[in-house]
Amino acid sequence: MVVFSEFESxxxxxxxxxxGQFFQKETFGPETVxxxxxxxxxxxxxxxxxxxIMMGGIFRGGQxxxxxFWGGVFWEGEWLGGVWECGFDRNGxxxxxxxxxxxx
Amino acid sequence: xxxxxxRYADLARIWHRIVHTELVPAFRSLGWKVRVVIFRDANQDRxxxxxxxxxxxQDPGPGARDFVEFYDAALQTDCDFIFFLDADxxxxxxxxxxxxxxxxxxxxxxxxxxLRRGKLPGVxxxxxxxxxxxxxxxxxxxxxxxxxxxxxxxxxxxPGERAALMLEKAGKRILDFNDEAPQRISDFHGTTVIxxxxxxxxxxxxxxxxxxxxxxxxYFAMGAYDNVLLGWLYRAVFEGPFAPDADGGELGGSLxxxxxxxxxxxxxxxxxxxxxxxxxxxxDRSAERLARYLGVRAxxxxxxxxxxxxxxAS
Numbered sequence: 034m035v036v037f038s039e040f041e042s043x044x045x046x047x048x049x050x051x052x053g054q055f056f057q058k059e060t061f062g063p064e065t066v067x068x069x070x071x072x073x074x075x076x077x078x079x080x081x082x083x084x085x086i087m088m089g090g091i092f093r094g095g096q097x098x099x100x101x102f103w104g105g106v107f108w109e110g111e112w113l114g115g116v117w118e119c120g121f122d123r124n125g126x127x128x129x130x131x132x133x134x135x136x137x
Numbered sequence: 138x139x140x141x142x143x144r145y146a147d148l149a150r151i152w153h154r155i156v157h158t159e160l161v162p163a164f165r166s167l168g169w170k171v172r173v174v175i176f177r178d179a180n181q182d183r184x185x186x187x188x189x190x191x192x193x194x195q196d197p198g199p200g201a202r203d204f205v206e207f208y209d210a211a212l213q214t215d216c217d218f219i220f221f222l223d224a225d226x227x228x229x230x231x232x233x234x235x236x237x238x239x240x241x242x243x244x245x246x247x248x249x250x251x252l253r254r255g256k257l258p259g260v261x262x263x264x265x266x267x268x269x270x271x272x273x274x275x276x277x278x279x280x281x282x283x284x285x286x287x288x289x290x291x292x293x294x295x296p297g298e299r300a301a302l303m304l305e306k307a308g309k310r311i312l313d314f315n316d317e318a319p320q321r322i323s324d325f326h327g328t329t330v331i332x333x334x335x336x337x338x339x340x341x342x343x344x345x346x347x348x349x350x351x352x353x354x355x356y357f358a359m360g361a362y363d364n365v366l367l368g369w370l371y372r373a374v375f376e377g378p379f380a381p382d383a384d385g386g387e388l389g390g391s392l393x394x395x396x397x398x399x400x401x402x403x404x405x406x407x408x409x410x411x412x413x414x415x416x417x418x419x420x421d422r423s424a425e426r427l428a429r430y431l432g433v434r435a436x437x438x439x440x441x442x443x444x445x446x447x448x449x450a451s
Contacts (some may be wrong), residue, residue, distance in 0.1 A: 055342040055350070071338045073350075086338050091288055104336070106285060119203055125282035125291075129202040 050085065063095065082115070107134050139164075139220040140211055142176040142204035144329055146183040147371055147379050148224055149175055153189050154374070155227040160220065161191075163231025167238060169218070176211075178204040181347070192415060208260055208278035208296050212270050221260040221297070225325040225363070228262060229430045230239060233321050240312055241266060245417050247309035252318050254326075258311050260297035262322065273303050323427040325367060325420065327360025332380055332391050351392060352403045359416055361400070364391040365438055366424035373433040393440055402442040410445060 050056070052069030059072070063079030075090040082097045091106040100103040101116040108123045112133045121127055122134035139156055139181065142147040156173055164171045173192040181196055197203055201210035211219060211313055218241075225448050228234050240246045247269040250258035260278070260310050270277065277300040283292040288379070301311055318324075339347040351357040368379035382389025392400065417440070424437060 052341060053343060054336075055346045057350070057353075069341070082356075086341070088338070089332075101337070106282060106288070108285070112266050119205065121280075121282050121285075123285060125285050127205055127276075127279045127281055129206040130197065131202060 048080075052085070067100065077110075079110075102133070138172050138174055138211070138214055138216045138218070139222060140176065140220055141224055142178045142207050143184075143224050144179045144204075145224075145332060145380070146180065146185070146188065147375070148328065148367065148374055148387055149184065149368065150188055151371060151427075152222070152224060152227065153192060153319075155229065155427075157191065159231035160222075160234060161231075162227055163235040164220075164238075166232075167235055168435045172216075174211075176201070176204060176207045180380070188391045199310070199442070204408065205280050205296055205441075209276055212265070212267055212278065214267075216267055218264060219270075219278075220264045221262070223252075225328045225367070226262050227323045227427055227430075228321065229323060229426060230321040233317070234264075237312065237314060238264070238279065245308065245310050246312060247304045248311040250311050250313045250315065252322055252324060253313060253315040255295070257294075257298040257301045258313065259295050259301075261324070263297060263311075267306075269304065269309055270300060273300055277303055303442065317412040319422075323423040323430075325363035325423060326416075327356045328363050328391075329358050329360075330358035331364065335390055335392075345424060348392070348396060348400050348403075351397075352400045354410060355412060358397075358400070358404075359420070360399050361392040362413075362417055362440060363420050363424075364388060365394045365440055366395075366420055369438050370424065370428055370431060370433055373428075373435050374431050394440060397440055398442050403445055414441070414445065421424075428438070 048065045050065065050067045050070035054070035056062060056070060056075055057073045058075065060076040061080055065080035067082045067085040069085045071086045072090060073088045077092045077095060079095040081095060082100050086101045086103065087105055087129045088103045089105045091108055092110055093108045094110045095112045096113055097115055098113045099115045101118055102120050103118045104120055106121045117130055117131055117133035128134055140161055159384055161171050174195055175189065175192055176195045178197065184194060190282055201207045208221065234251060237249050240249065247266050249264040251262035254261055258443065274336065280295050280296050281294045281299055285291045304311060364380050365388060371379035378387040380388050380390040421437065
């Protein structure tokens with residue numbers, strides 16, 4: 034993956050999380066793609082969530098394309114698909130099953 | 138109305154049994170009309186009406202899409218009082234609970250809280266004067282986060298906690314009888330969370346990782362422990378497996394007693410052992426109280442591994 038910014042360009046190696054993997058209280062950057070891992074109480078910073086489960090934690094940016102979102106905070110990002118089981122928006126407001134935040 | 142959200146029919150059957158033998162007659166003796174409603178948050182097809190006589194079901198739908206949203210929706214029901222009772226909370230003395238309704242003669246009293254797990258009352262065993270709660274802003278019962286900019290040091294408020302604060306601000310009171318609860322209430326913790334986790338992702342991460350999670354996460358260990366105790370009671374009363382897996386295996390939908398002993402034996406951190414030992418002793422007392430109530434004579438399972446007992450003895 035190549036990321037360009039105003040000040041520099043650098044190549045970042047893609048990090049792929051796969052089915053069967055489990056992470057707790059970890060932080061993932063924009064180079065991360067989730068393809069099936071379970072993330073508990075983790076921070077997601079800009080990567081692509083293709084499948085897997087986010088249990089608790091905070092989604093700070095990136096794309097949520099598929100997978101399940103359970104009980105965490107959706108601070109910012111694109112909600113493109115998946116199962117919104119429950120969670121909170123950036124104002125701390127609860128969103129029940131199916132009701133993903135409008136800015137997501 | 139006595140109501141609570143449920144996800145698992147087996148746990149709900151114990152809840153239903155106690156509600157109908159204790160709370161319903163106690164409140165009816167006050168001259169109240171009483172009805173019982175179970176909110177089936179999931180697994181609706183597992184709740185057979187024949188197992189829940191004199192009880193109606195409510196399922197997720199608009200306005201009550203899940204159990205957190207359910208509390209606000211329930212407040213719109215046409216009734217004077219609503220008793221919210223958590224799925225793993227069992228009030229074993231209805232006369233005691235009903236005796237405090239005299240406090241509603243005081244117009245400042247908005248609710249009676251029989252059980253508290255944090256600083257604020259929550260909805261674990263809360264008898265509400267419905268019109269006071271209905272007068273609160275929309276979504277007052279909803280869970281919420283505060284100070285999210287301070288993440289991860291944000292404040293997570295559970296269902297009912299914001300309502301308690303708003304009522305206090307409006308000069309209304311929620312009377313707290315939590316100090317008397319240990320003699321009259323059996324309650325268990327985390328029993329649903331671990332089952333949800335089992336069905337949601339245990340199969341994805343594998344059994345070893347799931348057991349490691351339980352060994353490291355106090356709330357999960359508490360839920361696993363309490364489910365074994367509830368399984369002991371359920372089998373004795375209803376003659377079936379509690380929290381079964383897809384094949385019907387006892388506790389396979391949580392953690393079997395054998396697996397739990399194995400998990401506990403792996404825990405070496407003294408502070409975690411100490412915290413869990415204290416909690417397990419509380420759970421044992423809670424389960425024995427419930428067993429006496431239900432007339433269960435089978436011996437309570439012993440789950441703490443020998444190495445813990447040896448360490449405590451020395």
